[in-house]
Amino acid sequence: MNLHIVVCVKQVPVSNNVKIDPVTKNLVRSSEPGVMNPFDQNAIEAALKLKHRYGGKVTLISMGPKNFEITLRQGLAMGCDDAILLSSRAFGGADTLATGYVLSQAIKALDKVHLVFFGRQSIDADTGQVGPIVAEFLDWPQVTYVSKITPLSEEIIEATRLMEHMEQTIEVKLPAIFTVRSELNEPRYPTPRNIQLSYQKTIETWDEHSMNLDLNRIGIKGSPTVVRKVWSPSKPKKMTQSLGRDVDHAVQQLLVILRSQNIL
C-alpha cells in the first residue's frame, strides 16, 4: 500500500500549574520542558501500526517554538521517519483557525499524503478543533474520536467512532483525517536505539517563506479570536464544615445531613 502518513503533534506543559505574573499580567510558565500531548502518542502509534503493516513512512509536523523539537524527537524515537517543525515569529499568537491554516498548507507542500492523524484534543487548550479545521481546508473527510481502525482496502478505511452514548462505524476513502482517542491503542515505548538514532536525524524547520502562505491568515493577523483578559481566579472559598475527628460520629452526622436534605 505504501502510505505516507502525517501526524500533527503538539507539546504541552508538564503540569497545568501556571500562574499569572501580577505585574506583567503574562503567563508564568514552568521552566520545565514540555511533554508530548498524550493523545498525540496514540496518534503516532496508530500511524506506526499502519506503516508496519502496509509499508510507507510517517512524517511528524508540529507548529511551535524551537523547544517543541524535543517532542518531535520523541516521536522519531517511537519510530517515525521524519519531522518538520513549523516555527516563526509570524506564526505566534495563532488561534485554532490560523494554526489549522498553516498546518494544512504544510501538508499540501509534502509528497502525496494519504492520512493525517491528530490526537483528539490537547490537554492544555482542550479544543479538539484543529483536526476538523485542517480537514475542511484540505477538503478531506474526517472522523473524530476514533477508537478502532480497520483498513478495508488500499483506499478505504473503516473507523469506529466512540462517542458519549453510542458508537458509529464510518467508512472513509483516503485521503482522510482522523483524530484519535486513547482507547485506540497502547502507545509503544521509544526504544533506546530509536532514541539514539532520532538524535542523529535532522529536524527540518519551516518558516512562513517555506510554504505557500497567505500572510494575512497566519499568526495573530489570521486569528479571529482574541484573548481579552486573563486572570487567576481566586478559588471561591467554600465554607467547608468538618465532620469531626471520630469516624463513627462523623458518619452519624453525615446520615443526619443527608436525611435532612432528602437525599437519603
Next chain:
Amino acid sequence: MVNKDIWIYAEQHQQMVQPVTYQLITKANAIKNDKKVVVVLFETPEKNIEEDIKLYGPDEIIVIKDKRIKDAPDSLIADLIAQLSKQRKPNSILFGATVIGRSISARLQAKLLTGLTADCLDLSFEDDLLIQTKPSYGDNIMCEIICPHHFPQMATVRPNIFVAQKTKNNEVTITEVKNLKFKENTNIKVNEERPLLSKLDSIANANRVIAVGRGMSHPDGIQLAFKLATKLGAKIGVTRPLTDLAPFSVDDQIGQSGSSIAPKFLLTLGVHGAVQFTTGIGKADVSVAVNNNPKAPIFDVVDYSFVGDAQAFAEAFLKIIQ
C-alpha cells in the same frame, strides 16, 4: 449586515435531544438582551423534535427535514449550517461541547473563517459582542475571549455547565427551510450507529456519585466502594490514575478530561483534589470529602470534610446505612 440572532445547534440522537441543547437555550434566553434565540434543527421527515424543543422557549426554531439527515456525516451538517449562516447571517452560533458538537462546529468554523471558542464556562453579551469565558491549563487560569471582527461568533459549552429550564411562554416560530443544497459526498459513509448501553447511565447523569482516588485504590478499598455504592444507589467515578486499574476505564473518569458531574450527593474517598478533578465536580448539591491529608486541596471545594482514613470511613458509613 449581521442580524441579532443567537443560534443554537440542536443535537439529537435517536429522537432524544441532548440536555446540553436545552441548557444552551435557557442560558441564551438569559443573556440575549435584544436578540433572538434561534434553534437550528435537522431531522428526518417523520420526526417532530421541534415539539420537545418548544418547551424551553426559544424564539424560533429553524427546521430542516430531509431523509438524508439520517446518517449524515458531520461535514455535511456543517456545510448545511454554513449555507444557512450565509443566508441569515446570525450574530453567534452555540454548540454543546460534545463529540458531535466539537466536530461540526470546528468544521463550520473553518468554512466560515471565523472564531470558535471551546468549553466556555460562561457567556454574556456586551451589545453585539459575545464575551466567552473559558478556563485554561486545567482550572488555574480564566480567560475572556472575544471575536471582534468576524461573524458569526462561535462557542461550545460542556454539558452540565448551565442549567436547563422549561418556560411558560411557548410562543415559538417554526421556520421550515427547504432550499439547502445537500452536497453529494462519496468519500465518507456512516454505516452503523450503536447505542452503548453501559454508557447510557454514565456518571454524568447520576444523582449520587462516589469518587474513588489514590487513597483508596487498593483492591479492598475498591471492593468496599462498590458495596457502598450499591447500598446508596450511587455510581462510582474515579480520578485519572485509577483509570488504568481494572475494573475502571477512561469512561469512569471525573474531571477535565472525563465527565463533569452534577449529582445531588458526592462522596470522595481518598481523592487528593487536583484541579483536573475538581473542575468536574463544582455543581454537586452536597459534597463530602474524606482524605487523611488535612492539606489536601479537595477540602477547599467540598461542603463537608473528614480528615482520616477513607476505608475506615467507608466501612463505618456502610455499617450505619445497612
Next chain:
Amino acid sequence: MSIELKEHQQMLHQMVTDFAHKEVKPFDMVIDKQKSYPKSLWNKIINVGLLGLIVPVEHGGADFDAIAEAQTIYDIAQKNASVAFTLEGHYKTVDQLKKYGNKNLQDIYLPQANQRIFGFGSTEPQGGSNVMGHTANAVKEGDYWILNGNKTMITNGGLAEVYLVLLKTAPNELSCFLVDQDMPGFKFGKQEEFFGMRGTPVGEIFLENVRVTNDYLLGKVGQGVEIGDSAHYDARINMGAIAAGICQHALEIVIEYANQRKAIDKPIVELFSIQNKIAEIAIAKQNTQLLYEEAAKLKVQKKLYDKVATMAKSYGSRAAFSACDHALQVLGGYGYSTEYPVEHLLRDARALQIAEGSLEKMVIEISKAVERDRG
C-alpha cells in the same frame, strides 16, 4: 543526581522510568514469591530494546555510555532489584566483548546481544576470586581450542544463552573465551536457590570438549585476569546503581508508610526516631549514587575508574542492607511480614555484599588502589 544528562540520555531516562513503573513494578512481589520472571515481562524487556543498550549502533544496538547504563540500572532497581541485576550481568559481559573481542567475533555476537542474554562465568566450585586455583581449561589443538570444565555461580546462569568464561591456558595463565549454549558439549548444570534476588537465575554450566576457533578467544592468550578484572569493575558501577535503587525503593515505602501510620493521633513521620531512620536511608542512597555516578563519569572520560567503582559496591552494598534494615524496623510487623515488600528488599540487598567480589576482597582492592594512586 550529580550528572547533567544530555538530551537523548534524558529521554532514555524518562522511557526507562515509565517502563519500570508500568511494567516492572507490578511484578516486584511476584518475582520474589515465584523465584522467577514471568515470561511476559522478559519479552517486554527484550522487545523494548533494553538488552541492546550498550551494543553499538552498527550492530543493531543503542550505543549508550556508562552513565546512561548506570542510570538505567538505577531506574529499574528502584522497582525490582532482580531485573536490574540480570541486566547488569548481561551488560558487563557485553562490555568485555566490546572491549576485547576481535572483529569476527563481534560481528557475530554483538548483534545477538540485542536479543539473547549473556553471562560471565569465572567462579568454580573450588575457588571464587582465587582464580589461579581454577581447573577449567582450554587446550590448543591445531586451529581449535578444546574447552573443558565447569563454572558455577554465574549470574543469569541458566537464562543466559551466551557466556564468557575464564579458562586456564597454562598453569598460571587465564584466558577468556566465548561459548554459546548451542555448541556441542555445552550443558547447563544446577541452578542455585538464593536468599534474595530470587528473580535472577544463578547457575552452573559444563563444558565437555567444546571446540571453538581462535576467533572465540577474547583479547590475547593470558589476558584472562585482566578481562575478569575489567568485568568486575564494569559490574561494580552498576552494583552501586542497584544498591542506590534499593535504598530509594526502601525510602519511598518508608515515607508513604510513616505518613499514614498513626501513633497516638499523629503520623509516625513526626517522631524523631522515625525521622532519624528516614535520614539514614536517604543519606545511604545519596552517597551510593554519588559514588557510582562518579565511577561512571570517570569511565566515560576514559580515566581509571576501578577504585571508585569498587568503592561504590563496597559502600553501597552495606548502605543498602542497613537502609533496608531501618526500613523494616519502621514498618514493624508489616516490615517483617512476607506480604509486604520490605523484607525481600533486605534479602535482595544482602546479595550485594557477596556478588561481584566479597566485601573482604573489596577492601583489599581499594587499599591497593589508594596506594597506587599515591604515585
